[in-house]
Amino acid sequence: MDALTRVQIVWTETRDLRVPAGGDPATLSTLRRNVAAIANESEKTFSRFEPIPARDDDLFGPDVVDCAAAAEASPSGGLKNLRLILWPSADGKTLSKDDLAPPAPWNSAPPETLELIGRFTVDGHDVSAFSRMVGENEDAPRFVSIVTGTGLPPDTGVYVPREKPRRKVDPKLSRIAFWCTMATVGFFAVACIWSLSIGNLTRSAQNLFAVSAAGPLCPTTIDPANPGTLYGAPRAWLPTATDNGACLKAWQAATVTALDATNRDWWSRVKGWLTSWTVSDSGRAFSLRMPMLLMMATITLLAVAAGLGVVGRPLGLFIDKRNRMSLTRIQFAIWLVILMGALTTYAMFNIGFWAEDLNRIHEGLAYMANAGKTDQKLTGWSDKLSNLLEYMPRMDLALWGLIGISGGTTIVSSFITQPGTPSAPTTAGTMIPPRRTRILSNPDPKDAELADLVYGETAEDEGVVDSTRVQAVVVTGVLAAIYINLALEAAERIGGLTSAEAVNAGTQIFASMPPAGATFLWLLGISHGALLGGKLIGAYKGGGT
Incomplete structure (x- = not known):
């Protein structure tokens, strides 16, 4: 040993x-x-x-x-x-x-x-x-x-039990947490059905648009003679100075017909009613903004319910073992709410848009496995059809890096803020790590405060604002605001051009999450690195300073 x-x-x-x-x-x-x-x-x-x-x-x-x-x-x-x-x-x-x-x-x-x-x-x-x-x-x-129970049967009463009983929560708060959890389940179901309905009605409008007189005449591909189509709509889809063009008029008519619940079953009427709340620009486009915000609020409500049920505080989920508010836990939770809220909303829309064609897609894949191999006109469509079965949007490397940085910072921070973590023994003087100052802790979760997010975590820095923590709060807030608006704006204005192009090209409308980019990831990484560096310096800096 x-x-x-x-x-x-x-x-x-x-x-x-x-x-x-x-x-x-x-x-x-x-x-x-x-x-x-x-x-x-x-x-x-x-x-x-x-x-x-x-x-x-x-x-x-x-x-x-x-x-x-x-x-x-x-x-x-x-x-x-x-x-x-x-x-x-x-x-x-x-x-x-x-x-x-x-x-x-x-x-x-x-x-x-x-x-x-x-x-x-x-x-x-x-x-x-x-x-x-x-x-x-x-x-x-x-x-x-008899003190610890070592060498005795498991059920023996000892003087110092192995685990301290969990702090009891007020029964009233427990009931509130229960009903918050039930509300979370309900809101989650509504958000999912809402996104699914928008996808389904968007596809219905696209089908009506495709068989209209103007539909086949409306271009959706990039025109090499017009570089503006690389990043914008073709001219036929733009409104004129006095009125909407033929393509927009045809799409508006298709939208109105798709939303008409007359002579439809109750489920179709429910989906149409939900979708009608999200039609924007005078019927020219659908929007996922409201169901996405509801999805994010649902995840947030679940976190509140967990905090109330376990600790007895709405923000209890963010109180660590030191009974202090944990900045890294809050950072991780913010990105979890944003990413999972957007990802789930996009995925449910994709399901609603393509699910009715699922059997046809499987038939197409079966055909591609045989006759499609010799038909040059269908080159590349096997991969496209396979991608249509991927309803979950892809995430770029920057987003995966975001998750890794946020989760890794939370884990590393928990080790740094341990009361003391021994290292491998060499001599009597180095077996226990030479932590130079005591890590602050509170006797009860109710003592945790939001001020803990910016105050120092050691006895020497008690009550002192820590600049590394302040910058982490600012950078996280700014980056979160940027990405949540990016995700919401990407879910706006789902119109005829977008849906027609997706059907003609055989792609998901939300095939990938909005990319974060390298600058975004660098800012996040440097901010989290500074935060961890401040924790290390604060916990192990030399005594007498």
Whole structure:
């Protein structure tokens, strides 16, 4: 067993023990050396390995140093082949059997074989530590503790339970969280059906437009003689100075007919009613803005419900283990809401637009697998048809990088803000990382404040505004505002040209998410790097500064 594991074991088993008034502090050090010796000989005896605070921790520092010294010391001959028990004892010579009988072989061990190591207190209880030699044919656990439960059956009542009970939430808040969750389910269903309906009605309008007199005469392809068609609509689709052109008039007529719910079943009427709320520009285009905003609000409401149900606060999802508001969690949540809201809305629209042709697409793929191979007119259509079955929009490398940077920053930040994280042992002075200042924490989640987002996280920077955190807030806010508007604008003005071009070319209208771009990713990466750098400097900067 390596020294680091022994330190964790010794710390876990003895961290709650205190030497009573008038007692000898050296007895606790002796106990720790005994635990370390047993851990070195019988690792399987122990199953608890808890994080170790820093050596210079204001509260636990001396105990951590003592545990490290015990774990690193070479066991003497007198510490080998021993059993150890932490148990109540009224006289310091025998094990108490009043509340709970000690397990075998301690329940039958003669008092003269027990050697007292020391007496300690823990959480209002008195316990004594005894050792004895391992007897022949004894296979019971070498270490038994009524304090932590090591060596005892799982359901045994101990003085320091392995896990603290979760903080109870006010029943009223729990009910509010429940109904918020139910509302989330309802709003999510509405947002999905809304997007699906717009896609379906857009395709219906496209079908009507295609069979109209003007439809076949309206160009959708790029005209090499007119470079403006590389990024804009062909002239036939533009309104004139006095009226709409023939293409726009034909599309408006198709839109009105598609939205007409007369003599239709109830489901078609529902879809038409939902879609009618999103028709813009006097019937010339459809819009996904409202269902996308509803989808993003739904994800946000789910986060609020989780916070209320678990912590009892609307922003509870963003409170970390230190009971402080976590900036990195909020950053990750912002991008999750924006990306998943847009991605889901686009995907549901694509499904509504092409789903009615699903069987026909499969037939086309079957044809391409045989006769299509020899028909030069259908070259490339196999890939196009396959892409029509990909309803989820693709994301460019910048967006994948955004997710990686945000998620990675959240994970790395959680390690940096640990009370203390040990490194691989080399010498007694370097086993526990030399954190130079204490990481701030609050006793209760209700103490978390939004000010935590900009204040320093260490004792030296308590109440001081941290510039690296402020810039992270600003950059995240600016980039989020840019991309959410980009996603919303991309979902606007889904008109005749867009839908006709998608059908003629055999592509999804939303084949990919709006690209973020390299500059976007660089700004985000540098901002998160500065934030992590500030956390590292704040936690491990030299003392005395």
